[in-house]
Amino acid sequence: MPAETPPGSATCSARSCLLLLLALSDPLLGQKLVEGSIVSELVPGPVEYYALLPPGYVTEQGAEHGAEPLPLVLNLHGGGGSREVLKRQQPIFERLWASGELPPLVIVTPSVTPRCFYMDFEDGSERWESFLVGPFLEHLRGRFAVRSDRRGTLVTGISMGGMGSLRLAFKHPQLFGAVAAMEPGIEPIDDWSDMRPKHRFWRADELMQSAYGAPVDREYWNANNPATIAQRRAAELRDAGLRIFLEAGDEDLFWLYEGAEFLHQVLWRERIRHEYHLYLGAEHVGRTLGPRTEVAYRFLAAGLSDPEPDPAVAAARRRIDPLKRRLDEADHYGVDAELVGSSPPP
DSSP states (O other): OOOOOOTTOSSOOHHHHHHHHHHHHOTTTTOSEEEEEEOOTTSSSOEEEEEEOOTTIIIIIIIOTTSOOBOEEEEEOOTTOOTHHHHHHHHHHHHHHHHTSSOOOEEEEEOOOTTOTTSBOTTSSOBHHHHIIIIIHHHHHHHSOBOOSSTTEEEEEETHHHHHHHHHHHHOTTTOSEEEEESOOOOSOSSGGGOOGGGSTTSOHHHHHHHHTTTTOHHHHHHTOHHHHHHHTHHHHHHHTOEEEEEEETTOTTOHHHHHHHHHHHHHHTTOOOEEEEETTOOSSSTTHHHHHHHHHHHHHHTTSOOOOOHHHHHHHHHHHHHHTTOSSOOSSOTTTTTTTSOOOO
């Protein structure tokens, strides 16, 4: 039976007919939250995922393949979670898109094994880091109209996903332009030998040994700890210009604000630029997570394009910069070092 003629028209245009045919044949069209899975020898599988497509993806990105690709966000769930977290977050992103506060993005959340830390296990039994930056990223770029440059490839996560997002971004700054780590499950130490029961009272010995070796390999833990990575690769992170967002609530039931504060201090000491939020009265779960997610995504979006010149800043610089020539030391980041100690203005 021939397809019904759209109401109000005798025949459909060539373009609308094309879109109708695509809608019948392409499972991506007509949907916002789409499913997918991928099999890899690197990890237990198949790995199922959800991808949230923004308004306009269907006609501008899905059907018209020549359209400009969109930024890609890896959105990593917490320990014991799954891709379902993206379905629960969907109203947040739809509201931000509707208000124009968030640009179009393709947001993807894979389901990983419950406590994998998004890392390569010491014994090689699960290799989540290698999977995510390798076959999974390649798969997403092949299936969706997304950018492949580092500025257009972003990573974020919460709790275990916050830890994983930091590790991925710090170890692969050539792949990611920005990271937003929400209440990351990290400890306030940079060496396994300093680990105390209060730092991991919710993580049993068996769990730690499954990832880091039995007994725990000190150097392997250090090599996968975000604070230690930041110290060892500080120059690389500074040179890459990786945009870093770090946050936690100061009433976190796992005391993860201690790890976040420790990493903040490490980044400050190593002169690695970042944004840090310690939310007053915020917990690890509950009503604060929605607004905090919005803040994290606004940060990710802000790095996708260069800011417009600010005349007020330029005017202030013209007044203040000459005063720096009278100094004999530069600021913490050394951004105005070329001014310090130069001949003062007459």
